Amino acid sequence: MMQGSFLKNLRAGRVQVKICGFTRPENVREAAALSADAFGFVLFRKSRRFVPEEALEALLAEVPQRITPVLLLVDPEPEQVLRLSKKFPRVMLQFHGGESRALCELSGLPYMKAVHFRQPGDLARAARDYPTASGILADCPAPDAAAAPGGNGAAFDWEAARAEAAGLPLPLVLAGGLNASNAPRAVRLLRPAALDVSSGVEKSPGIKDMIKVEQFLVSARSAANLA
Numbered sequence: 001m002m003q004g005s006f007l008k009n010l011r012a013g014r015v016q017v018k019i020c021g022f023t024r025p026e027n028v029r030e031a032a033a034l035s036a037d038a039f040g041f042v043l044f045r046k047s048r049r050f051v052p053e054e055a056l057e058a059l060l061a062e063v064p065q066r067i068t069p070v071l072l073l074v075d076p077e078p079e080q081v082l083r084l085s086k087k088f089p090r091v092m093l094q095f096h097g098g099e100s101r102a103l104c105e106l107s108g109l110p111y112m113k114a115v116h117f118r119q120p121g122d123l124a125r126a127a128r129d130y131p132t133a134s135g136i137l138a139d140c141p142a143p144d145a146a147a148a149p150g151g152n153g154a155a156f157d158w159e160a161a162r163a164e165a166a167g168l169p170l171p172l173v174l175a176g177g178l179n180a181s182n183a184p185r186a187v188r189l190l191r192p193a194a195l196d197v198s199s200g201v202e203k204s205p206g207i208k209d210m211i212k213v214e215q216f217l218v219s220a221r222s223a224a225n226l227a
């Protein structure tokens with residue numbers, strides 16, 4: 001059983017929120033007092049928010065039952081997926097590279113598949129290719145100079161994704177360049193099940209700013225209420 005209910009119990013008029021890229025236990029503890037649905041931890045070595053496996057236990061200990069911890073991987077070895085799932089059986093996995101469906105399903109844990117939205121059809125294809133995913137996470141392709149395939153604070157063309165977002169057979173998690181100012185437009189246009197934010201609620205990479213987190217939650221939730 002997964003902690004929390006991220007991408008489950010979805011309700012019209014409420015958008016779920018994942019805050020991604022925590023690196024410090026005290027920062028997780030502070031954010032846990034607010035009303036997010038999932039917290040993400042990046043296990044990709046080249047990320048500015050990289051968390052080594054040995055640090056996970058202390059970080060996950062600060063995540064309350066109602067919040068889903070998400071472990072983010074980029075083209076991991078099958079051994080790492082199996083090791084993590086044995087050690088942390090209550091997490092959701094997020095695959096942010098070119099992983100096969102078989103690798104995503106290997107552990108039996110719930111998972112999200114991230115896809116870089118480049119053109120119409122990308123989200124629908126991902127939903128077809130990963131029908132067992134708990135959700136399709138739509139992110140912006142990494143800018144040329146970026147070291148990581150996510151967490152770059154860049155948004156894709158939401159208008160271009162509108163038609164397929166409306167008919168997606170899996171929950172849509174919208175990511176990439178979100179902040180408290182643009183979240184209402186994102187919610188109105190794409191009506192995602194969840195928003196995923198990292199750079200837009202940070203003081204510096206890996207350090208979340210609680211004022212920005214709170215502003216983001218209020219902004220996203222009130223927009224969803226009106227949508």
Ligand SMILES: O=C(O)c1ccccc1NCC(=O)[C@H](O)[C@H](O)COP(=O)(O)O
Pocket residue numbers: 020021040042044047048049050072074096139148149150151152153154175176177178196197198199200
């Ligand atoms: O956050 C990272 O450093 C990262 C590194 C490698 C792959 C994915 C990464 N982040 C993934 C996320 O889930 C982010 O929330 C998403 O890409 C949006 O990030 P941002 O545009 O900074 O809000």
